[in-house]
Amino acid sequence: MSDAAARSATAIAADVQAGRVSAREITEKALARVAAVEPRVGAYLTVLDAAARAAADRVDACIRAGERLPLAGVPLAIKDNMALAGSRTTAASKILADWVAPYTATAVARLLAAGAIPIGKANLDEFAMGSSCENSALGTTRNPYDLERVPGGSSGGSAAAVAAGEATIALGSDTGGSIREPAAFCNVVGFKPTYGRVSRYGLIAFASSLDQIGPLAHTVADAALVYDAIAGGDPMDATSLDRPVEPASARLRDDLRGCKIGIVRQFDTQTLGDDVDAVYRRAYRDLEALGAELVEVTLPTADYGLATYYLIAPAECSSNLARFDGVRYGLRVDADDVREMYARTRAAGFGPEVKRRILIGTYALSSGYYDAYYVRAQKARTLIARDFERAFQSCDLIAAPAASCPAFRFNAKSDPYSMYLMDYYTIPMSLAGLPALSVPCGWVTPDGSTRPMPLGLQLCGPLFSEPLLLGAAHAYESATGHARAHRPALDEAVDHV
């Protein structure tokens, strides 16, 4: 990857700011890279050629006018469940295949205001429901490190776009692991901030009490730069937090001295398979080598995370997705009366996974089952959050796998529950609203393959500990450099541009 988009956001912004290169030149290079690799990767549902060029020219004009833009000219991929005014915004669903958003999501608007260039709208599992990107109704995204494998999900397009050099930074959304798992699968950094840190305004809701927007990037420093630009309260989102944001970019560090890192007893990695287990054990030793003190912590209710999540998230989704009814926008399948129109429209517009979750959520909220399922899950959620609170009394951060395996082959998880299990390590943090990230931590070569595939180390901190968390991840990343050990398989077959 010799192209501009593969350089760090920090470096690109500095060059553009100094006038060494124009945002337009960077953008043209990024678009050329997209044209070259997109037929094989399929990271984007929509490439925003015209919008990108227009944005680049605006950024160049601002720079000439003396403005300072922290992300000047940095190519950005936007998960296609975020609204961008004038652009098709689909949530990878047939029901929204032709919807043009008339407004822009707050997080997207903040990045554009910081000088980022919107290269395209990235693929995802339909309505962010999935862990492989295979649930997209509108396109297939391939893992740049092995085109036979999934990029992970649901922010699979965002992770693949960064990994393939089609964007320098990306926005993803994480409900139960949807930033962290694809980041791990695609050898990039993926960061989910504390719930409420980043406005959800303009993010097409899946599960409102869990959804959180966050960055995917090549480096922790780049993720921190994006986080600094998007974090902070928004009057358009009542659940966004109006409390001061300490810039994380300023807190990047090179060692972990004085940092206590908890290893979760329940997350014993021995069951993951020898090679994966070895990578994680090595990662924990590396943390120790950087000066961290490892302590064992217990999360007794973490095992109930999946059951809790698969009631709460579908319940919220069943209500959030009711609005896709064929009346105001999106797909309509006509019928004689409006009820039949709804039923046919939604049957034709939603894919099987979305239907499954709508059904389970509707059931969990329905009369007679509400207390047994929904309320019980909310109470379990309280216990899980308390477990973390207790654990953080004896440690500063928690380290865990981001996923139990590397990226798998297409169609490998046809049973819905085996797919749900992919989120085992990431869901508890989501339920507790905690900030968590995945940083590349090593490689394994799956059975029957010759290509090494990346793994991600998950680090998680208490609420609002973003600077500490990103700082520690930066120390680990700098000391180990796992991400640079292998290049995408993609580049073996593609000429450099």
Add this chain to the structure above:
Amino acid sequence: MSEFEAVIGIECHVELKTDAKMFCGCPNTFGGEPNTNVCPVCLGLPGALPVPNARAIEHMLRAGLAFDAEIPAFSKFDRKNYFYPDMPKDYQISQYDMPLTQGGAVRYWLADGTLKVCRLTRIHLEEDTGKSTHAGSSDGRIAGSTFSLIDFNRAGVPLMECVSEPELHGADEAVAYLEALRRTLLALGVSDVKMEEGSLRCDANISIRPRGSRELGTKTEIKNMNSFRSVHRAIESEIARQIALIERGERVTQETRGWDEARGVSVSMRSKEEAHDYRYFPDPDLTPLSVAPARVEELRAQMPERPWQQFERYTGEYGLSVTQATQLIDAPALAGYFDRVVAIAGNARAATNFVLGDLSRLANERSVAVAESAVAPEHLAELIALVEAKQINSKIAKELLERMWDGAGSPRAIVEREGLSQTSDPAAVAALVDGVLAAHPAVVAEYRAGKVNVAGFLVGNVMKASRGKADPALVQELVKQRLG
């Protein structure tokens, strides 16, 4: 008296008066070009989020306090899930088990002056839907229409739902309840409460039972009433219909009926529907609400006099009739004017007569509201004082009032300037009487022959001779004395 007693509960939806809608910044205005007062939030566009309007919440708290409701320490918004084409998100943001206010009661009065209380089952805050126009049929009704047209301007307007206990026993009580509710919300300034513009909409649940029974009969729900008059007619009609059914040995069916104002009958809309399964759950897009006790006390302290209190003051303390009191309460500016006059003059009866009598007549004739006229309350109070002190008589007072209306200012100043003070000196008046009697010997003779009603002619002439200033009571007394 019928052997049956009606049991009625009223459910109201009241649009709150705010500048912006409940969860977005679109204007909260009636009408407007279709689909112009809309934004991503109130259209339920993908990704849009609601943020509640602080004033709407305050309106609810004030309404709750005005109805003596409790303000709990914690409340929240819930989603009520059901599909309907004029409801953009296919769920309504509402309040289920923890509304902003709890309990409370509406105090209302009947035409005979009785004050009554109807407890409230609940008041909660929610959002309004858009409006559907049913088309493709001849009469614009939903039945028989082949398609509908939707305008989302109203979607997301703040709405207060107010449900009464079934404690109203007849059309009179139901309408009196609604009037009290309306007056209270108007006095608070939280709603326009106009049935014709839909800012007040109500349904009535009606059942009957044998007088003295404690059990509730099968109820029907009456919808589509668009004025208080139509509420009254619809309820009377439904009570009569139910009584007739029972007397024929039939049973009342639980159903929803639509009131047809033109035909004066209700028509069955649907029979007992399958139980709704609204799947209420706390709206995860909104934060819970907690109102500090200090804030509650502050709002309570700012509470204006409530209509029932005003009614008690007028009919009790001031001795006004029910009609007079109601007339004033329903004209807040006039009542305010009246209260200022009473406060200065201290004579409620005289103030009532002037304000509801001569002044209201003038206001009518000149098409200017009393409170906006040139007659300052201070000047009217002066006029009342002049009459009370017998410095002028009522005839002069009427003349003065007209001149004050035209901007003449202080009546005392006019009286002094023009020497209009009433002549109450018996000697002076007696001289005038003697002069008139001397000038009309024939009339005097008629009187003495038994035609006593000619005395009026003589009194009139004495008044004329005094240029209207003589004390009429004294003139009358002296004329009779001299003739007698």
Add this chain to the structure above:
Amino acid sequence: MPTTAWSIPILSSEKIDVRYVAKLASLALSDDEIDRFGAQLADLLTHVDALAELDTSAVPATAQVIESRNVARPDAVAPCLDRETVLAQAPARQGAFFRVPRIIAS
């Protein structure tokens, strides 16, 4: 392997009336789908039933993990969307209105 919560089926779930649930959710399902989704939902619920192992009797429910309160907006008017932009997205419109098929009273 992280399967604890999933490996303890407590078969307390009643048979799910998928047809009723699909009606509530306004989803037209074929008989085939009803069977398939019914089986998958029942399977998921056997896993979810593991939650019954947790004693949650004295535990408050968490609807939102961050405890903010009273977030509200001042009563101020903001710009609206342009009507043509809005109606351009409508699957069916008539003049200034969104058009829908016959509404059958619920």
